[in-house]
Amino acid sequence: MAAPKPSAIKLNLEPTTVHWPETHYVYLEKIGPFQNNAPQAWQDLHKLIPAISEHNKINGYVSLYRMGPSIYRAGVSLDVQPKNLPETLKYEKFPGGNYIRFVLTGPYSGLPEASGRVYETVAQKKIQLRDDFSIENYVNDPCTTPEDQLITEILVPTV
Numbered sequence: 001m002a003a004p005k006p007s008a009i010k011l012n013l014e015p016t017t018v019h020w021p022e023t024h025y026v027y028l029e030k031i032g033p034f035q036n037n038a039p040q041a042w043q044d045l046h047k048l049i050p051a052i053s054e055h056n057k058i059n060g061y062v063s064l065y066r067m068g069p070s071i072y073r074a075g076v077s078l079d080v081q082p083k084n085l086p087e088t089l090k091y092e093k094f095p096g097g098n099y100i101r102f103v104l105t106g107p108y109s110g111l112p113e114a115s116g117r118v119y120e121t122v123a124q125k126k127i128q129l130r131d132d133f134s135i136e137n138y139v140n141d142p143c144t145t146p147e148d149q150l151i152t153e154i155l156v157p158t159v
């Protein structure tokens with residue numbers, strides 16, 4: 001039997017507890033398989049960024065997701081409640097809370113594997129979770145950051 005191939009992703013699996021603050025969140029939501037919906041949600045959102053930023057200050061790019069049912073939100077965080085949004089976008093004041101943080105360094109194509117390994121680690125360590133959205137916080141800008149230096153925080157809701 002062949003040994004498992006080592007992972008090519010750079011993922012810190014030592015969880016740290018963080019508090020995600022209350023956030024003004026503008027997003028597109030897709031329901032169904034992430035492998036199809038996540039890329040499509042981001043493509044659709046990026047087309048709307050000029051309209052969002054015309055009247056609002058974007059602080060960052062963030063996805064919120066739930067595993068069951070599969071809900072994926074591609075969105076941006078803002079300083080304040082948004083003004084003059086395109087009709088296809090939704091807004092909520094996301095309450096935030098306590099999360100266990102894992103950090104992926106490298107291309108976004110590693111996120112599916114990283115997320116799987118994060119949830120395996122959470123199960124192995126018997127970390128108690130609360131029923132809420134998980135978060136992917138895209139720390140740096142993929143337009144100005146080399147792909148191998150992209151940083152994504154994977155945040156899992158904990159009690």
